Amino acid sequence: MDDSAELESFRRQWREEVESRAKQNLPEKSLATPSRTVASQSRKFPPTRHEASAWKEEEEEEVAPAHAPMELVPALDGLSLAKQDDEDAFHLRAPLKEPKSALEHFERAVEKEAAGNLGDSLHHYRKAYRLDAAVDKEYRNKHFAGAWKRPPQTTSSDEPTKPAADEKPAIVPTPELIASFSHLPIPPAEPLFEGDPTPPCPIANVPSEVIVEILKCVALTDPAAFGRMALVCKRFAYHFSHEQQIWKRLCQGAKFGFKAMHYSFACDIHGHAEHTLAPVARFTPFPTDMPVQIPSPLSSWSEVFHTFPRIRFTGIYISTVNYTRAGAASAYSNISWNSPIHIVTYYRYLRFYPDGTVIYLLTTVEPADVVPHINKSNVTAARAPSRKQHSRNTSDLGSSVTGPQDPVPPIALDALKRAQWGRWRLSKPASPSGPPEEPEYSIPGKDNSTAAHDPRDLVVETEGVGAPKYVYVLHLGLRSTTVRPTHGSQMVPNPSRNTKLVWKGYWSYDKLTDDWAEFGLKNDRAFVFRRVRGWGMI
Template sequence: MEDNAELESFRRQWREEVTRRSKPKTGTPPAPTPTAPPLSRLPPTRHEAAHRNEVEEEGPPLASFDPDELAQQVGELSVQPAEEDFSRREAVEPTSALEHFERAVEKEAEGNLGDSLTHYRKAYRLDSAVDKSYRNKHYSHVWKRPNQPTPAQATTTQLQAAEVETVPTQELIASFAHLPIPQAESIIENTPPPPCPIAAMPSEVIAEILNHVALDDPSTFARMALVCKRMAYHFAHDQPTWKGLCQASKFGFGGMHYDFACDVLGLPIYTLGSRYTPFPKDEPVEVPPPLSSWRQVFQSLPRIRYTGVYISTVNYTRPGATAAYSNVSWNSPIHIVTYYRYLRFYPDGSVISLLTSTEPVDVVPYISRENVAAALTPANRKHKRNASDHGQSLSGAADPLPAVASNALKHARRGRWHLASPTNTPEPSDSAWKPESGATEKPLLSDQRDIIIETEGVDSRYVNTMHLSLRSSTIPKAAQASPAPPNPSKNTKLAWKGFWSYNKISEEWGEFGIPNDRAYVFRRVRGWGLE
């Protein structure tokens, strides 16, 4: 009986201790209901990164451009695909000051500030005016201004500009509807030009061809608008093509997830209910206001891209150690530390997250679920430690996964993702996480551009939760400050809103500090997502 009484006393004290620890502190949201699954809950508080203003990369306003300069820039437009293969090329070591300066600019654009600073120093040691030489070589057409016209010429130009009627862009493109597709010029003078079979095709056939091109690769469809005026008209006004592209699963919103579709390891979650999609094919759908066309829907609404990788380049400085023989600290070295974060999304709702100091050219081509599984296998780790640096196995056969990539992928984390619901309705489990009455903060998923990512933790007890938001590098600052900007993100950036760790045993949240981390920027990789 004494043992039972002591056991009951211990149980009572343990329950009281658990109840006291689970009670929320003053000023914090109440604890979640135990009926909600732990991994579907949102973190209890807003992260300090949610109030960070990401610096947007904006160009100068179009009105400030010189007409000649603008015409020259338009003439330099290219139809080459904006994709990269991330292959390392043989780099010749620079010798002159200008070559060092060009290499420094290239390294700075990649985010490698340490090597960039080294080349800048070498360039200025060889030539103190190397920046002027670089400007004259690469930006002479920008800095060169036309001669100032005389007052009579200025008056004539103003009168001619007043007589020219300005046509809106939409009307201008609509006037291209009946223009023929121009044939190619003659290769040899006074000979017939090469045939152009597409020039004689009806508009319906051309629209059907472009529809297949758009469903296969939207970027190729967009580049076709630069071919001629007729193609530009089809690109802007073929609404059935854009509607089918929005409803498709390969690149459109039919492939987006607004709830978790798999677990952290990528295994699918099977449910009896139908998966939500904003534009179902079996129901009549309309363009959501304030948008006016399906082209704007595809280009504006939040959408994850599968044809590349999102990269965050982080640089920060830390002081070095003072020399043992020196008593002063003013000449202590300053180290520039550079590391990268990678995110690759998959259409099935899984994601790969990687934090490493390995440069993109060495690791991006090998970021895949198969390579991550191989790198995380204990037997493969032992094999890699015994392999040579050239990616050769012990048997001498060529290894498809280089050692530098395998060492980086050992730290990869598998996970899952989902976007916020476009209906802006709080999730059932979100009601328990709302701030107390009187608080001014909104729920975490109050913006349809938000995305939640859950990845593996340091061990099976933990799950990491990343709260990001889709952004664009061309949104005006005035629109960014508003809760519902008129031009939503074009999905080229992922801005930080928070980063937490969740303990599945104690059901406690831990906040990661990310003071130096910057937004992810999308980089398309050749061949990804086009299988």
């Protein structure tokens, strides 16, 4: 009875809150609409700082102090030999089994809510409670009973009480612990059956110089695989932490490093190179033809690779937008609390390329249906005028992440025809010996000379919708996400850096009239990086 009364009280409070919001708030538009402003400045920078630049994301990680050394603990804690969800989230979508019991409906509702699909989540919640009013208690007992149960603390009068110093062993600092692994051999694998001889381990007899070269080849092919090799044995963990030439080679590389970063636009919005006749040497913070030094706040090349602002090409950045708006009441009913509430969900996708181009997509299609097919060939085929002719031959529709022979589903093809081409650039790092960087946004009526230069700023220009005279300008900032543990609400830092793009501004520029229009970003949230298997691994 107590659970039923508590559930009924929650439902009553929810109805009152929905009714109050429906009376106070006006219906919002599903997408942001620009408000026109006129500025006499050039197209390079918008006229004012967007209000989104003052937002602070709830899960944004604070910047660590410059004197704090980076240790191997976050990097090793975030690695796992199990199959990662982020890597395989958009590989292949297996058909989901339709839930039947109340518990299955409740579990499906939790999954939909975590994915941001609140409409389907509410639908499954209602079905679960109709089948079993106490399904939430059954769900807690199944998934969280282990966290609640604590082993009983029994003390025996016969056993002597141990001193407190013996209960907790001495904690060795991580750098000293990793350094102690330098002379350890590579242990062989355990035999399959007890009593059998130990299987041979040829790599245990390989010299350290050869092992370092093998690890370098693995790191240049896939840095994530290089990180997982640190979990194989203590010897590999030592090389992962101390072989800084591998991390330096990664930083200077063009595949995953900073040689592929653009600090000025390298092409136009449609991907055509701007300097075709006389190519101009691009700026790179860590060139290979001259001596380079580690930036002063950082202490190692591994810290540079993880912390220095860098765009990732092995996946996609996704922004999930959810908001509610009041629906129209029925003409045959005068009851206000029975008015429908619409849950609106849409997604923004950004896929970056090393050549300076970007694909931007705004759609209601879920990530699992469209992300594996977002590439240049599919967007070109979907936007072609004679798209009906292309659909007769599936080989002309490009390829997905699963292979070149897989046809693109119609739902993904219809979404890709609204994709927009664009270009991107990062803010150039400030040089200690050079002149100070100019602020990117001039604020009328304020002292712009004190505007701090942020090397994490990212500027994206895309095509406008409806007319070629418009250009959309996205001002974003690179940040790092935080991870919420399974049990408890304390946020912990994510060892993966540069995995989040926060909004700082969004404008529309009219090239003919030199007018700027500002988009509102009331409901929009930050972009979060999701790795896609097969991207950047070829």
